[in-house]
Amino acid sequence: MAHAHHDDTVTPAILQEVKPASLPRAILVANNRSFSWITEKICGIIEGKTPTWWWVCFALACFVASFTVAGIAYLIATGVGVWGHANPVNWAWDIVNFVFWIGIGHAGTLISAILCLLRQKWRTSINRAAEAMTIFAVVCAAIFPVFHVGRVWYAWYLFPIPNSNAIWQIFRSPLEWDVFAVSTYGTVSVLFWYVGLLPDLAVLRDRFYSSGNKLRSALYGFFALGWRGSNRHWSNYEMAYLILAGISTPLVLSVHTIVSFDFAVSLLPGWHTTIFPPYFVAGAIFSGFGMVLTLMLPLRAVYKLEDLITQYHIDCMCKITLATGTIVGYAYAMEFFIAWYGANPYEGFAFINRAFGHYAWAYWIMISCNVITPQFFWFKAVRENTSFVWILSIFVNVGMWFERFVIIVTSLARDFLPSSWGYYSPSIVEIFTFFGTFGVFSVLFLLFIRFLPIMPMAELKAVTPQADVHGGGAHH
Amino acid sequence: MAAPSYGLIATFDTTPDLYHAAAKVRDAGYRNWDCITPFPVHGLDKAMGLPRSIVPRISLVGGIIGFCTGMSMIWWTGAVDYQLIVGGKPLFSPMFAFPVSYELTILFTAFATIGGMLFLNGLPMHYHPVLKYEHIRRGMDDQFFIVIETRDPRFNLANTKALLEKAGGKNISELEA
Numbered sequence: 001m002a003h004a005h006h007d008d009t010v011t012p013a014i015l016q017e018v019k020p021a022s023l024p025r026a027i028l029v030a031n032n033r034s035f036s037w038i039t040e041k042i043c044g045i046i047e048g049k050t051p052t053w054w055w056v057c058f059a060l061a062c063f064v065a066s067f068t069v070a071g072i073a074y075l076i077a078t079g080v081g082v083w084g085h086a087n088p089v090n091w092a093w094d095i096v097n098f099v100f101w102i103g104i105g106h107a108g109t110l111i112s113a114i115l116c117l118l119r120q121k122w123r124t125s126i127n128r129a130a131e132a133m134t135i136f137a138v139v140c141a142a143i144f145p146v147f148h149v150g151r152v153w154y155a156w157y158l159f160p161i162p163n164s165n166a167i168w169q170i171f172r173s174p175l176e177w178d179v180f181a182v183s184t185y186g187t188v189s190v191l192f193w194y195v196g197l198l199p200d201l202a203v204l205r206d207r208f209y210s211s212g213n214k215l216r217s218a219l220y221g222f223f224a225l226g227w228r229g230s231n232r233h234w235s236n237y238e239m240a241y242l243i244l245a246g247i248s249t250p251l252v253l254s255v256h257t258i259v260s261f262d263f264a265v266s267l268l269p270g271w272h273t274t275i276f277p278p279y280f281v282a283g284a285i286f287s288g289f290g291m292v293l294t295l296m297l298p299l300r301a302v303y304k305l306e307d308l309i310t311q312y313h314i315d316c317m318c319k320i321t322l323a324t325g326t327i328v329g330y331a332y333a334m335e336f337f338i339a340w341y342g343a344n345p346y347e348g349f350a351f352i353n354r355a356f357g358h359y360a361w362a363y364w365i366m367i368s369c370n371v372i373t374p375q376f377f378w379f380k381a382v383r384e385n386t387s388f389v390w391i392l393s394i395f396v397n398v399g400m401w402f403e404r405f406v407i408i409v410t411s412l413a414r415d416f417l418p419s420s421w422g423y424y425s426p427s428i429v430e431i432f433t434f435f436g437t438f439g440v441f442s443v444l445f446l447l448f449i450r451f452l453p454i455m456p457m458a459e460l461k462a463v464t465p466q467a468d469v470h471g472g473g474a475h476h
Numbered sequence: 477m478a479a480p481s482y483g484l485i486a487t488f489d490t491t492p493d494l495y496h497a498a499a500k501v502r503d504a505g506y507r508n509w510d511c512i513t514p515f516p517v518h519g520l521d522k523a524m525g526l527p528r529s530i531v532p533r534i535s536l537v538g539g540i541i542g543f544c545t546g547m548s549m550i551w552w553t554g555a556v557d558y559q560l561i562v563g564g565k566p567l568f569s570p571m572f573a574f575p576v577s578y579e580l581t582i583l584f585t586a587f588a589t590i591g592g593m594l595f596l597n598g599l600p601m602h603y604h605p606v607l608k609y610e611h612i613r614r615g616m617d618d619q620f621f622i623v624i625e626t627r628d629p630r631f632n633l634a635n636t637k638a639l640l641e642k643a644g645g646k647n648i649s650e651l652e653a
Contacts, residue, residue, distance in 0.1 A: 034618065035514060035515075035617065035618035036617055036618040039514075039616075039617045039618065160549060160553065162553075162557075162558070166557075166558055167558055167560060168553035168554060168557065168558055168560075169553070170554075170560075170562055171550045171553070171554060171572060171573060171576055172562060172563070172565055172572045174575075176576070177575040177576055177579075180575070180576045180579040180580065181575070181579050184579040184580070184582055184583040187583060187586070188582060188583065188586045191586050191587075191590055192586075195590055195593075199514075199515070199616070202616050203514075203616040203617065206612060206613040206616050207613060207616075209613075210613050221602065222602075225594070225599045225600035225601075225602070226599055226600050226601040226602040226603070226604060226607065227599065228512065228604055228606050228607055228612070228615075229512045229513050229514055229615050229616055230510045230511070230512060230597075230606070231498075231510060231511035231512070231513055231516075231517070231520050231521070231524060231526070232510055232524075232526065232597070233597040233599070234513065234516040234517075234520075235521050235526050235529050236529045236531050236592075236593045236596045236597050237516070237593060237597070238516050238529075239528075239529035239531040239532065239593070240529075240531050240535075240589045240590060240592070240593035243531065243532060243535050243585070243589045244586060244589055244590070247535075247539075247582045247585050247586060247589075248582075250578075250582065251579075251582045254575070254578060254579065254582075258575055258579075261575070457514075457515075458514060458515040458516070459515065461514055461515040461618075462515040462516055462517075462518070466490065466491060467491055467515065467517065467518070468491065468492075468518070469491050469492055469494075469495035469517060469518065469519045469520065469523070470492065470495075
C-alpha cells in the first residue's frame, strides 16, 4: 500500500502489467531425442526378435488364464450354484470382481480423455498402454456378470430384444442402465484406442513394406485404412480426437456412477447412500492408476523407456494416486459420519459391523491399503524409488479389491432380519475364475506389447521441442 | 503434359521449414495441395489456410440421434408395445430413461465422430499416389512433404517447381498418378 513509501507517487493497488511467471517446461522426452529415434525405439520393440522373457510370461499367462476357462466351463456344465453364493449373500465375488476390473479400466480413460482436455502433455507416453489396459480390463469385468446370470446362453436378455413372451427389458432397473453403460464404455474405449492407433499403424505398414515383410505390411496397412499423414486429414483427425476425449470424460464418470447406482438405488443399509457415485469414481481412478504403475514400471525397465517415461511421469502418476486415494479415505470417514449423523439404526449397525464384525479383517486390509499406502507418495524419495512405488501400487490394487468386497458382502451378510444373516466364503471355482482373469488380462496385454506400438509415436513427436513451428523450444 | 502425373512433391527436414513453405504455397493461391507430416503440426492448419474442421457438426447430429433413440426406445417398449407395471411405477418417465439415453448419446456421438472423420478424409483409401512415393516412409517417420497436385488451376510444372525450390523444398520430384 501507499503509506509505506512516504512520497508523492501513489503506488497503484493494481499492477500496470502482470507478467506470467516463466516456469520451466517439464521435459517429456528426455535427452533431446529426434523424431526418428522415437520411431526406431517404439517400432524396434515390435520388429525385433521375440524376447525369451516374453515367451516365458506368455506361457505363464496362458496357464493362469486356463483357470478362468476351467472355472467357467465347470460353471456352464453344472450351474451357477458352484459359486459360493447363497442367501442372503447373492452378490459376492462375481460383482466384486466386476467392479474391481471396471474400476481399473477407468484410469486408462482418465489418462486418454480427461488429461487430454486438461492439456496434460505427460499423458502421451502412457496413454496407449493405459487405453489397452482399459479394454482388457473391461473384457475381464464382463466375464463375471455374464456368467452370473447362470444360463449364459440367455445373456442376450440383457439387450433390448424382446424375449419369447415379447416382454421387453425393464429400463427402470439400474442393472439395465449398467448394461448400456458398460457396453458403451467398452465400445467407445475400443474406438478411441483404434483412432489413436491409425497413424502408428501407417508407420508400421511402411516400415514392414521397406523391410520386405509384405504380409505384415498388408495386415498393418489394412487396419491403417490408407493413412498418409495428410495435414488435411490431421485437421479432421485432431478435431475428432478432441471430441472423443470430450465425450469420454462424461462417459467415464457416468460408467462408475451407474455402477454405483447398482448399489445406491437399492434400500440396503451401507449401499443406500448418495456419496456412492463420486466415491466410486475416485476409487476407480485410484485403482486404475495403481494398475497403470504396476504395468508401466516393469515395461519401462524391460524396454529401457526411461527417456519416454521420465521421473516426471512417475511423479505425476504417484500424485494422482495420492490425491484420489485421499479422496477415497475421506469418503470412508464421511460414510461413517453420515451413518452416525443420519441416526438410522440399521445404517449405524452396518458400519459398526463393517469395522468390527465378522468381516473386520477385510475392512482393515482395505483401510491400510487404500488410506495409508498412498500417503507414502507425499515424499519425493519414495516417488523416485521405482521398486518401492511398484510395491505400493500392488497394495493399491489389493486394497481396492477389498473395498468392493467390504461394500458388497458385509451389507448383504447382515441385512435387516437377524434370522437371515449369513457368512459368505468363496468356493474354489470362484477363486479359480477370478485368479484366471489375471492371466486373461496378461495374455491380452502381452499380445498388445508384442504386436502394437506401446506408445503413440505421433503424439510423442508432437510434444518434442523440435515439433514447434517457431523453433521456440529448439536446442542449439 | 506427356506422362500422367499426380503432382510435385518436395521434402522438408524441419517443422519450421515446412511451416514457412506452407504459408508461401498458400499465398501463391494454390488450392489442391497438401502437407504430409508424421504428426499433427500445431499451427499448420492456419499456415495452409484450412478452415475449421466440420467434424463437430456431424458429432452433434449423432448425439441428438442417440439421445432420441434412447428416449423413444424406452418409451415405446415400456409404455406402448408391452405395458408392464413393475413396483407401481409409471410406465414411462424421462427420469429413469435418462441414464440409458445418456449412454446412447455418447455411443452415437462416438460413431458419428469417427465415421464423419473417415468420411471427410475419404478413408479408407488403400491406394493413393502419395503412398507410392519411394520416400513416403520418412513422411511417417521424421520428414515433411508438400504435394501440389497437377489438377490445381495454377499448376505449371516449371513455376510450381520454382516456388517449391524457393520455399526451401528439397528432392522435388513428380509423383506418378
